[in-house]
Amino acid sequence: MSIETMEPFRSQSRLDILIGSMFSEKTSALLRKLTQLSEMGLSVLYINHVIDDRSQTVYSPPSPLLKGQTLNITTMKVTDFRSISVEDLDRVDVIGIDEAQFFDEYLIEFVRTLIDIHKKYVIVVGLDGNYRREKFGHILDLIPLADNVTKLHAYCKRCAENKKTLVSALFTHYNAPKDDTTGTVIVGGSEKYEALCRECYLQLNSKKFLLDIDNDTASY
Numbered sequence: 001m002s003i004e005t006m007e008p009f010r011s012q013s014r015l016d017i018l019i020g021s022m023f024s025e026k027t028s029a030l031l032r033k034l035t036q037l038s039e040m041g042l043s044v045l046y047i048n049h050v051i052d053d054r055s056q057t058v059y060s061p062p063s064p065l066l067k068g069q070t071l072n073i074t075t076m077k078v079t080d081f082r083s084i085s086v087e088d089l090d091r092v093d094v095i096g097i098d099e100a101q102f103f104d105e106y107l108i109e110f111v112r113t114l115i116d117i118h119k120k121y122v123i124v125v126g127l128d129g130n131y132r133r134e135k136f137g138h139i140l141d142l143i144p145l146a147d148n149v150t151k152l153h154a155y156c157k158r159c160a161e162n163k164k165t166l167v168s169a170l171f172t173h174y175n176a177p178k179d180d181t182t183g184t185v186i187v188g189g190s191e192k193y194e195a196l197c198r199e200c201y202l203q204l205n206s207k208k209f210l211l212d213i214d215n216d217t218a219s220y
Helices: 026-039 086-090 106-116 139-145 157-163 198-218
Strands: 014-020 044-049 074-078 094-097 121-126 148-152 171-174 193-196
Touching: 014 026, 014 106, 014 139, 026 044, 026 094, 026 121, 094 106, 106 121, 106 139, 121 139, 157 193, 171 198, 193 198
Parallel strands: 014 121, 014 148, 044 074, 044 094, 094 121
Antiparallel strands: 171 193
8 A cells, every 4th residue: 555545634643654775756645645644534644853854845855746736734843852742743633744765763662652642644755875875864763653654766867867767776876976975874865965876876886885895894
């Protein structure tokens, strides 16, 4: 069952998780779902992290198809979920959390409280891995609590450009200058990242993996 066909219940809590690489239309899918639920008469809240400064709006950069549309959605950007009042949460039926990988481990407690105590319908969206293919943030820790987990895929940029073929992109590749790799959390868009299939990702990162293996071996 996809996130587009899930039915919310006012009296029953639910947790849906939507993960994937960059450019896999995660935010677009979330906003479509929240808009659909809003049109059904439910009160919805969209939460994004303050660190996400790629858009002039509160939203993470969504699909161009959504530009110009008026969304009947309450929105907020926060650094810490503790800054959200209980009154604000009580006023809504559905909470969508975007770019969940940027939030600290309190994400787990916050979501568990929403679904188990406040009986909310929660949709959590974010990257499941960073450009090193390592766990990113704490979104994966929510899977044991989830009703449904969906992984979206972009199309491999290099296969599309060089081979004129559509291949699912599983991973996010970091293509900015090497001296810009100052840490795991490097906020950016297409100027820094591209979505790649496994084959293209390994071709571009094989030397990096060999260096990591050599360094790990040397430490034993």
